[in-house]
Amino acid sequence: MSQSEDPRGERRPIRLGMVGGGQGAFIGAVHRIAARLDGQYALVAGALSSDPARCRASGAELGIETDRCYSDYREMARAEAARPDGIEAVAIVTPNHLHHPVACAFIEAGIHVICDKPLTTTLADALDLRQRAAARGVRFALTHNYSAYPLVRAARAMVAAGQLGTVRIVQVEYAQDWLASDLEASGQKQAAWRTDPALAGPAGCLGDIGTHAAQLAEFVIGLSPAEISADCTTFVAGRRVDDHVQVQLRYAQGARGLLWASQVACGEENHLRLRVYGTKAAIHWDQDRPNELTWHPAGEPARRLTRGMAGLPEVAAAATRTPPGHPEGYLEAFGNLYRDFAEDLRDARAGRATPARVPGLDDGVRSLAFVEAVLASSRANAAWTPLVLPA
Numbered sequence: 001m002s003q004s005e006d007p008r009g010e011r012r013p014i015r016l017g018m019v020g021g022g023q024g025a026f027i028g029a030v031h032r033i034a035a036r037l038d039g040q041y042a043l044v045a046g047a048l049s050s051d052p053a054r055c056r057a058s059g060a061e062l063g064i065e066t067d068r069c070y071s072d073y074r075e076m077a078r079a080e081a082a083r084p085d086g087i088e089a090v091a092i093v094t095p096n097h098l099h100h101p102v103a104c105a106f107i108e109a110g111i112h113v114i115c116d117k118p119l120t121t122t123l124a125d126a127l128d129l130r131q132r133a134a135a136r137g138v139r140f141a142l143t144h145n146y147s148a149y150p151l152v153r154a155a156r157a158m159v160a161a162g163q164l165g166t167v168r169i170v171q172v173e174y175a176q177d178w179l180a181s182d183l184e185a186s187g188q189k190q191a192a193w194r195t196d197p198a199l200a201g202p203a204g205c206l207g208d209i210g211t212h213a214a215q216l217a218e219f220v221i222g223l224s225p226a227e228i229s230a231d232c233t234t235f236v237a238g239r240r241v242d243d244h245v246q247v248q249l250r251y252a253q254g255a256r257g258l259l260w261a262s263q264v265a266c267g268e269e270n271h272l273r274l275r276v277y278g279t280k281a282a283i284h285w286d287q288d289r290p291n292e293l294t295w296h297p298a299g300e301p302a303r304r305l306t307r308g309m310a311g312l313p314e315v316a317a318a319a320t321r322t323p324p325g326h327p328e329g330y331l332e333a334f335g336n337l338y339r340d341f342a343e344d345l346r347d348a349r350a351g352r353a354t355p356a357r358v359p360g361l362d363d364g365v366r367s368l369a370f371v372e373a374v375l376a377s378s379r380a381n382a383a384w385t386p387l388v389l390p391a
Helices: 026-036 052-061 073-082 096-108 123-136 150-160 189-194 205-221 314-318 330-349 361-379
Strands: 014-020 041-047 089-093 112-115 140-142 167-175 227-233 244-250 256-262 271-278 281-286 292-297 303-306
Touching: 014 026, 014 073, 014 096, 014 330, 026 041, 026 089, 026 330, 041 052, 041 073, 073 096, 089 096, 096 112, 096 123, 112 330, 123 361, 140 330, 140 361, 150 205, 150 271, 150 281, 150 292, 150 314, 167 205, 205 244, 205 256, 205 271, 205 361, 227 361, 244 361
Parallel strands: 014 041, 014 089, 089 112, 112 140, 167 256
Antiparallel strands: 167 271, 227 244, 244 256, 271 281, 281 292, 292 303
16 A cells, blocks of 8 residues: 555554464464554454464454464565555564574565564574665664663663763672473473473573573663683583573673573562663663663762653653553554654655664574574683674
8 A cells, every 4th residue: 555545644553463472472462462552553464373273263363354364474574465456564473493593584575573582593594684674775674672661761861971981890680480390291381382492593591581680781882792601500410502691791892791691590489680880870770660860970879760850861751651550561652663664664665764663683683693693602601702883
């Protein structure tokens, strides 16, 4: 449909499809809520399950027409690309091993992609996706949603503005306890696929939440480590992937850092925390209190900055929906990514060459390079290993 045929012009909702995320899926529901939050998308098609009956049942619950419920994502990509009212973007919310083939099918069909992280299970596949998307002119969003919290964006702006001075120390941790026992043996679906290297890839906790921690630190300080020393551990007997990771970070500019990610830390539900220390000040952000940012100017009392406070960088206000004192969190951050990517797609539709507003393929490539370096270092008894970032 051309813009001249569209009575609402450029601001009409973007036609969205989804692969994965059928009945009982956690992350699929999160993506759908995020897409609806600002009225920027209309979910009109899906390959929600490879089981035809479950696919139709899932589609019926979501109001998707029967002829647009597909049991095969390749069929969906071909059919939707041929329709005059076909989808303009697809959300990929499958297990990790399917991210690459599903994304390839839609990229080749000229359909923009929103992909849950990690981008793929290997660096080679991540580089392949980046090349394909560039060749086809397809926009690609990777849902590192923690970078979309208002105060995380404020922290990034403060670091970039030099308010911390030169960054010296970076501490980031992401701790959970849901895999502290052999949950996968019970048949629990999420545990089963996330601990299966054939489905999740060779990195368990590292790929699942360690990449979130690494991306959060990089997003805020604007730097990638130059070399790392890593120890990947599997505490639960019989588990085939790591469930605990500790990484030392060295930056070319002289900063040092530590990254800790664990899914066997009893008592930790979903604790993501970042601390950055510079020559002038420090900042602390904790997802348990996402609407607060602690600011420590050198030699002065700490200050508690809140999401609605006057004087914060404008990026915080732009990512905020509700007045001060009304908490915002995980779903709203996901919604910010979807809203920002909608603007990216409208720019593409109008032929505007604007920088991407959300994490994308370059972020995914850097994450997979980080994963490969961590695994290599751990295999070498935590030897210092260069982190080589492909151009």
